[in-house]
Amino acid sequence: MSRQLLTGNGAAAWGARLAKVDYVPAFPITPQTEIIETIAEWIDNNEIAGRMVTLESEHSMITAAGAASATGVRVFTATSSQGLLYALEMIYNVAGWRTPFVLINVSRGISAPITLEPDHNDVLATRDSGFLQIHCATCQEILDSILIAYRLAEHNRVRLPVIVNQDGFYLSFTREPVEIPDARSAAEFVGEYNSENMGFRASSPSSQAVAVLGSGPYSYFRYEIHLASLQALSVYDDIAQEFKERFGRYHPIVETYRTEDADYAYVMINCFATKAKDAVDRLRENGMKIGLLRPRLLRPFPAQHILNALAGKKAVAVLDQNLSMGKGGVLHTEIASALYGQPDPPPILASFIGGLGGRDFSAEEFYEIAATLQDAVKQNKTPAPRLLYTETELRAMRKLQAIAHAEREKLKPNK
Amino acid sequence: MCAGCGGLEILHEIYDILGAKTVFTNAAGCMTLLSVYPFTPFRGSWLYTAMASAPAGAQGIRDALDILLEKKRIQPDDDLQVVTLTGDGSAYGMGLSATSGAIDRDLDFLYLCYDNEGYGNTGQQYSSATPHAAITSTSRTSLGYPGFKKDLFAIWVAHKPAYVATVIGAEPLDLANKIETVQGLRGPRLLIGLAPCPTGWDFDPKLTVEVGRLAVQTGIWPLKEFKDGRIRHTKIPKQRKPVEEYLKLQGRFRHLFEPERVETEISLIQARIDQYWDKVIGADE
Numbered sequence: 006m007s008r009q010l011l012t013g014n015g016a017a018a019w020g021a022r023l024a025k026v027d028y029v030p031a032f033p034i035t036p037q038t039e040i041i042e043t044i045a046e047w048i049d050n051n052e053i054a055g056r057m058v059t060l061e062s063e064h065s066m067i068t069a070a071g072a073a074s075a076t077g078v079r080v081f082t083a084t085s086s087q088g089l090l091y092a093l094e095m096i097y098n099v100a101g102w103r104t105p106f107v108l109i110n111v112s113r114g115i116s117a118p119i120t121l122e123p124d125h126n127d128v129l130a131t132r133d134s135g136f137l138q139i140h141c142a143t144c145q146e147i148l149d150s151i152l153i154a155y156r157l158a159e160h161n162r163v164r165l166p167v168i169v170n171q172d173g174f175y176l177s178f179t180r181e182p183v184e185i186p187d188a189r190s191a192a193e194f195v196g197e198y199n200s201e202n203m204g205f206r207a208s209s210p211s212s213q214a215v216a217v218l219g220s221g222p223y224s225y226f227r228y229e230i231h232l233a234s235l236q237a238l239s240v241y242d243d244i245a246q247e248f249k250e251r252f253g254r255y256h257p258i259v260e261t262y263r264t265e266d267a268d269y270a271y272v273m274i275n276c277f278a279t280k281a282k283d284a285v286d287r288l289r290e291n292g293m294k295i296g297l298l299r300p301r302l303l304r305p306f307p308a309q310h311i312l313n314a315l316a317g318k319k320a321v322a323v324l325d326q327n328l329s330m331g332k333g334g335v336l337h338t339e340i341a342s343a344l345y346g347q348p349d350p351p352p353i354l355a356s357f358i359g360g361l362g363g364r365d366f367s368a369e370e371f372y373e374i375a376a377t378l379q380d381a382v383k384q385n386k387t388p389a390p391r392l393l394y395t396e397t398e399l400r401a402m403r404k405l406q407a408i409a410h411a412e413r414e415k416l417k418p419n420k
Numbered sequence: 421m422c423a424g425c426g427g428l429e430i431l432h433e434i435y436d437i438l439g440a441k442t443v444f445t446n447a448a449g450c451m452t453l454l455s456v457y458p459f460t461p462f463r464g465s466w467l468y469t470a471m472a473s474a475p476a477g478a479q480g481i482r483d484a485l486d487i488l489l490e491k492k493r494i495q496p497d498d499d500l501q502v503v504t505l506t507g508d509g510s511a512y513g514m515g516l517s518a519t520s521g522a523i524d525r526d527l528d529f530l531y532l533c534y535d536n537e538g539y540g541n542t543g544q545q546y547s548s549a550t551p552h553a554a555i556t557s558t559s560r561t562s563l564g565y566p567g568f569k570k571d572l573f574a575i576w577v578a579h580k581p582a583y584v585a586t587v588i589g590a591e592p593l594d595l596a597n598k599i600e601t602v603q604g605l606r607g608p609r610l611l612i613g614l615a616p617c618p619t620g621w622d623f624d625p626k627l628t629v630e631v632g633r634l635a636v637q638t639g640i641w642p643l644k645e646f647k648d649g650r651i652r653h654t655k656i657p658k659q660r661k662p663v664e665e666y667l668k669l670q671g672r673f674r675h676l677f678e679p680e681r682v683e684t685e686i687s688l689i690q691a692r693i694d695q696y697w698d699k700v701i702g703a704d705e
Contacts, residue, residue: 062518069479205443207499212467
């Protein structure tokens with residue numbers, strides 16, 4: 006075991022290395038590229054035994070990943086944003102193939118307008134695909150989650166691909182101290198890849214991913230994917246416990262921070278949740294009993310864990326770094342579905358949208374959200390969903406618009 | 421499958437030679453419905469991918485088999501030949517980028533495109549493989565398809581893969597020779613098979629072989645191969661028959677002859693064929 010300063014991307018590459026992946030189909034995209042560059046260098050220097058191939062698109066990359074996994078090797082791949090969306094047809098496909106490989110997504114906002122900076126609309130577009138999703142808040146968690154993800158994906162009650170998600174820039178390019186498990190211990194934990202009944206061999210021909218006719222077989226296979234995904238909930242904790250015993254770190258399905266005696270809670274995923282923890286500490290110093298809930302697994306959806314943590318709270322704020330156009334925050338909708346109709350749900354479930362395209366959450370915003378919750382409880386009324394945007398941001402935007410207009414005027418031909 | 425399918429004719433002939441030590445990666449098209457759960461007519465293996473990425477599926481399987489062989493996790497006897505099977509809709513259009521990438525990477529695979537000159541499985545809409553003037557379900561008027569068939573052979577050859585050839589089921593000996601050639605090569609080996617399609621081209625299914633022969637005899641479907649940096653015509657029709665003999669058999673070209681003969685279009689099609697062969701014969705001299 007060694008301790009190093011690693012970026013989120015570096016931690017992801019280490020996760021793949023320690024899982025002894027056989028095959029890495031790749032395609033560059035910011036802010037993910039450092040992962041495949043790192044793995045390529047290790048392979049070129051014979052530090053690891055894997056094989057990497059750069060495909061001509063993410064759509065082909067995911068096809069190759071699924072096909073290789075279906076042939077019987079352990080596969081790792083990585084993408085981000087437009088790449089994930091470009092691959093989306095195959096994301097759904099390979100989940101249906103039941104190919105248990107791991108994909109790291111480095112979250113980045115999606116076009117239009119095109120941007121490099123992070124939010125979660127990319128990964129949430131894969132929400133219904135059959136991929137399991139693990140969302141990380143620290144670089145350590147990225148490395149650890151990749152090792153856990155292989156166990157989960159390859160478990161004989163699951164057999165589904167997994168997306169491990171990290172935020173672009175804030176995590177992908179931020180160095181944090183990371184404990185790197187020693188290779189042997191990691192290999193023992195992850196184990197050898199067992200392709201079970203999958204593979205293409207001359208001695209045992211097989212047809213995979215064939216067409217079905219009629220709704221009977223279609224529904225059957227689709228239900229199977231869903232039920233297998235749900236199995237991951239019960240399987241996960243055994244794996245996380247085993248990980249803790251071996252490496253001393255526990256990564257729960259849902260992280261709770263000071264929620265037990267809390268009246269209020271924030272709900273967030275990924276690395277901005279660490280900012281919420283800081284806000285929780287400050288607010289508690291001022292006497293407000295507030296906590297944080299951070300689901301790590303979004304698929305399968307840990308409804309019971311969320312309900313257990315939030316039942317009895319006076320008010321909950323869901324902070325979404327995504328926007329479902331014409332609806333609102335995706336996470337807010339999901340959390341509501343876990344609470345509605347259950348015993349003792351929080352009467353106030355407020356929605357806040359922020360963090361789009363890398364927009365930061367300021368400490369003041371966390372305090373304002375907390376105050377909004379208190380106010381909502383007093384009035385016994387859920388506040389309208391709020392799109393976070395400050396006057397300063399609006400002024401800066403107006404300035405850009407003024408420049409845009411002026412530039413356009415300059416281009417007009419003289420009258 | 422439809423009676424008289426020219427694509428199936430080619431596939432039969434090729435499968436007889438390649439045999440069961442194969443794994444096919446398939447793109448969305450007519451042949452996708454060969455393997456429908458829980459049945460398959462293939463003695464070997466099969467993976468359906470998607471319309472755009474069957475060659476990438478071949479890449480994943482080939483790489484995985486190589487890794488398994490290298491690490492001695494499978495026996496050499498268990499190795500398979502990887503074959504991509506797509507229609508022209510995929511090969512000429514949506515899958516072209518994936519094919520280009522596979523050739524760039526020198527993927528050791530065989531690609532068979534059965535070319536029925538349109539999106540056949542959805543009812544024969546025109547594709548970039550559709551010939552000039554053909555009536556399709558998206559070019560229904562008496563003008564037919566205004567464009568000209570894309571030269572996929574030339575596009576593939578421009579990548580300089582190990583082997584490219586055109587084939588047709590109606591010329592089984594030529595096809596068998598080419599399959600034998602590709603068996604002795606490694607790297608990307610690509611075949612375009614013209615697939616006379618009774619349903620899409622509107623002719624009697626019993627005429628499939630006849631239509632195929634005429635495609636060769638009129639010179640509209642040149643049989644050729646690219647190997648060792650050179651293009652060679654494998655069957656040069658000595659006395660080319662007029663193209664109208666080929667066109668007349670097919671309902672998709674009937675508007676060129678009825679209610680009255682459209683000489684300009686027939687001449688245009690004939691002229692393009694003649695120009696092609698003038699160059700070929702000139703080059704061979």
